[in-house]
Amino acid sequence: MTSASPGPAKPTAGTEGLRRQNTAVVLRALRQQGPSTRAELAKLTGLAKATISVIVSDLEAAGAVAEGGSRPGVRGRPGRPVGLRGDRFVALGLELNVDYVSAVVLDLAGQVVLSESRPAAPGALLDLARDAVTAHAGPGRVLVGTTLAVPALVRGDDRTVAWAPNLGVEGAGLADAVADLLPGGELQVSNDANCAAYAESHHGAAVGVAHALYLTGTVGIGAGIVQDGELMRGGAGFAGEVGHMPVGDSTAPCGCGRRGCWEASVGLHAMLAAVGMPELDTPLRTAEAVAARAAGDPAVRAGLERVGHDIGLGLAMLSSVLDPEVVVLGGYFAPLGELVLGPARRTLDERLASAVQVRPELRLSTLGIQAAALGAAEQSLGPVFSGELDLAEPDGWSSDREQRAHVDER
Template sequence: MGADAATPADSALVRRSNLSLVLRRFRDEGPRTRARVADETGLNKATVSSLVAELVDRGLLREGQIERLGAVGRPGQVIELDGRRVCGIGIEVNVDYVTALIVDLGGRVVADERLPLDVPALRPDAVLDATADLVARAVSAAHRAGSTPAGVTVAVPALVDVGTGTLRFAPNFGWRDMPVARALAERLGEPPYPIRVDNDANLSALAEHVAGAGAGVRNLVYLTGEVGVGAGVISEGRLLRGSAGLSGEVGHMPLGAGTELCGCGRRGCWETTVGLGALLRMAADPKDPVRDPARDVEDRLTELRRRAEEGHERTLTALRQIGTDLGTGASVLVNLFDPELIMLGGYFAMLGDFFLADMTESLRTRIVDPNATRCEVVLSTLGFSAAARGGAHVALEGVLADPTTVPPAVPEGSERSSSLV
């Protein structure tokens, strides 16, 4: 046999690669005909027809309308992404809540749930138990919708070893060296889908880059607006992780006043002046219901927004101060990364219209060359779901990389797989 002869393994690898290429084309560019895909990818028409047929058989694509572009030539049938049979589950564990979001391959939200949870006040085992219960409910909801989870990705406000799914340090939880992925897999009975763990700001940045207001923007910085403040940085279309995957902990830049103790054990961290805790301290007394971590965070922020809209001076003063301090820290990020967009997420997005002018003014006075910088500050449209949505996107990446992980669809009228309970 010649050295250049293709082995069956080589052929299978090439076909998986081509299936991925075609599926991504439909996911990224929308409906198109087989002939157009052949032109765009350089694959021959027979190969594209075979690949599309397999992706249709796996329930990832579906045949649409006939496209007629004039009277000359044969009409082509439009193929479009389906993706209802497979979904990604994004989970976020944050200081005062846990949330789940199920997104199918077509980008449709299948279900979502958020529970108030005072994470720092609970033992890690109790938090992991609650998280595993939430995952189990999400998986059941996916199955009821006729969708099979491709994976689960857990977002945490922490330094994370992504390769092992280990939380290295979560200052606002008080956790160190917690094998989150392993612990959840054990609680869920070693499920067939992979469980990953990643930083919440990184996943939020990915969500914005793929499906949010920053979709398609190649250089952006996403700032979380939670008790902690983190940054996810997209540079030239790629997420920056740093040499050890620990980048983005901007909340601990020494830009604070130095009076409040940070969760990391230091004073003077930026998040002690712009994090949610800082806003609540400035805007409300300790007994005020908006400072009750047992209440849903969006309910509390809705109340603060109502007060701001009614002209409550203490609330407005607090928000203006947040804007000024936010601009100070953001200027460091603009000078470092020169992004096209700074995306404000979490509570920043929910209340940002009250402090955006103050932030922009503070930012422009501190960046190196305001006239040359093209950076725009915008509010996230994904709200508190950004990290979970990014997690669902990461979970679905395995399907996009290898569509053969999705089994062929059960023919209509046949008995459903016992896994879809």
């Protein structure tokens, strides 16, 4: 999960709570470090070897871990490494965007079991969710959670869409429709940029980075802010809504109904208007076609130069406020690479107010169009690695979820 030390758990209310927290510590250690012997787990977590043995036995009985082959131990005795199993527990991440839908199924060990995108169409998200559940949940495999990523502001209940100017979807109806397809009906909704940022910090270009900013590159522009592997969501959970900052062409109309928003100058449709090319079925394929044309067309390169300049304007503002070490550019930005990164860097250098300010390193996303869905799946595993869901007692999950839902409602 995160780069932080798994560390021993602090005592919680009662023996059961402490057991859950210690189990979560062991799971996090195995996820971060890979297969480890019991002695290594005791050293990594600070837990007693006897405690480790009990936890490992419970997790093995639940199908969450398995022992591998022998290897030399620290003091010469053979140690049998314990590793997370990928065939028993999985999580589902979904994304609904303007022109595509995506699904990723992630197993407990962090391996991608399914990764698929389809063009957006009526019913496409529900069809994709249904297919993913049918293929990857059922007898012998448990779906521990599902998260849906949307380009929207999502309320603190992690279910209600408050504002989605590019989708026109509001309220809890979308969540209800998807939840009806899931075993147990458990679903959370999250902002797409937050999900993609989470994916980059755990699987992509921001792994090991303490302070990172992720910028989407789709029809809308949003940002996810990650510190030490965890999302910074702000007071109301709406942090990162950067696409509607007044940056760039002050006359450009935006999908939100106003003029002069940043995404009206650097969003996918703005980029296509700048280069005079049509949109294809996904942002990545569209950008790949633009990059290919730019190789021999000076007018396309000039249009991308203007877009890159406006990207740099917004990043200069964000860098002055947030001071990120790394900025990861995802979506359509990735295939364009230096065609937009070059002018963005130059503008950053010109606009940072002081020479003592450090320009953040600009990196391209490595996760493709499924970044948000991958991050959504990773977030769905969060309750397992925090101890909220107990893999050793799956029959108790329903009561766990009911209790969490009751807390959310309060």
